[in-house]
Amino acid sequence: CVSVQLCGARPSARRGLPGRAGGCYTTVKPLADRVLLKTKTAEQKTTGGILLPSTAQSKPQSGEVVAVGEGRTIGDSKVEVGIKVGAQVVYSKYAGMEVELNDSNHLILKEDDIIGILETEDVKDMKPLSDRVLIKVAVAEDKTAGGLLLTNSVQEKPSVGTVVAVGPGHLDEEGKRIPLPVSTGNSVLYSKYAGAEFKGADGTNYIVLRVSDLMAILS
Numbered sequence: 311c312v313s314v315q316l317c318g319a320r321p322s323a324r325r326g327l328p329g330r331a332g333g334c335y336t337t338v339k340p341l342a343d344r345v346l347l348k349t350k351t352a353e354q355k356t357t358g359g360i361l362l363p364s365t366a367q368s369k370p371q372s373g374e375v376v377a378v379g380e381g382r383t384i385g386d387s388k389v390e391v392g393i394k395v396g397a398q399v400v401y402s403k404y405a406g407m408e409v410e411l412n413d414s415n416h417l418i419l420k421e422d423d424i425i426g427i428l429e430t431e432d433v434k435d436m437k438p439l440s441d442r443v444l445i446k447v448a449v450a451e452d453k454t455a456g457g458l459l460l461t462n463s464v465q466e467k468p469s470v471g472t473v474v475a476v477g478p479g480h481l482d483e484e485g486k487r488i489p490l491p492v493s494t495g496n497s498v499l500y501s502k503y504a505g506a507e508f509k510g511a512d513g514t515n516y517i518v519l520r521v522s523d524l525m526a527i528l529s
Contacts, residue, residue: 317334337363340379343391343421347373347399348414372400372428375418387485391421391479400425400436400518402506425506425518426477432514433508434474441480443492443524445471445500447515469502470528471517480521490521497528 340346350372375397375435393399406419425437434437438444473496479487492498505519 336412336417338409338418340377340418342379343382343389344379344418345375345393345421345424346377346392347401347417347419348376349373349417351415360444371403371448373399375399376416384481384485385483389485390480391422391436393421393427397427398429399464400428400433400508432511434514436475436508436509436516438475438477438518440477441490442518443473443476443490443498444475445498445505445517445519446474447471447474447517455459469500470497471500472497474516476521492521492524492527498524499526499528500524 338346353400373393375393378391378393381388383389401417402451403425403427405423406417409416409418423438425442426436426444428436432444433444436444473492473494475494476490476492479489482488487495500517500519501523504523505517508516508518510516
């Protein structure tokens with residue numbers, strides 16, 4: 311994404327940025343279906359306390375909604391942004407435009423680039439948005455049929471899991487929500503390289519993907 315620095319950034323930090331907006335601004339008002347997030351700070355230390363260089367810090371993909379646009383028109387319907395100010399959200403990795411406002415990192419992005427609402431520190435509690443589905447990934451086999459122990463690098467990546475939560479559905483041409491064809495508890499088969507992967511607080515693997523990436527319901 312593109313970076314823009316606004317008021318509040320140190321002069322030395324603003325030099326040489328090709329994407330920097332001209333002038334000085336103190337507020338950002340998103341338009342249409344765009345959302346302004348205050349992003350969380352990247353971890354600067356490992357869990358063992360080792361200081362990480364800036365190149366090794368994991369880029370945060372979550373933040374707090376601080377402003378929303380007025381919505382958009384679909385057909386004859388005016389559709390408001392469905393996310394409220396104050397919500398804690400997770401967003402797609404390369405979405406939006408970064409802005410530094412009053413010494414804090416922010417991001418402007420489309421509502422559709424927000425994966426889900428997450429008010430806790432555990433991804434299992436995520437509420438997916440739009441046509442997205444939260445899936446608990448099946449555990450990969452750690453042995454071959456002959457009993458040979460597999461290393462993590464050669465274990466086959468599973469593409470089967472259990473639906474934990476579903477979004478409200480996508481919007482049709484008239485701006486109405488179309489419910490998703492899967493429900494919580496369904497076992498599903500999904501495209502192997504689709505979606506965004508997460509790890510729960512207990513180490514469980516989860517994936518969030520669009521319903522179009524689901525291939526079948528298993529029973």
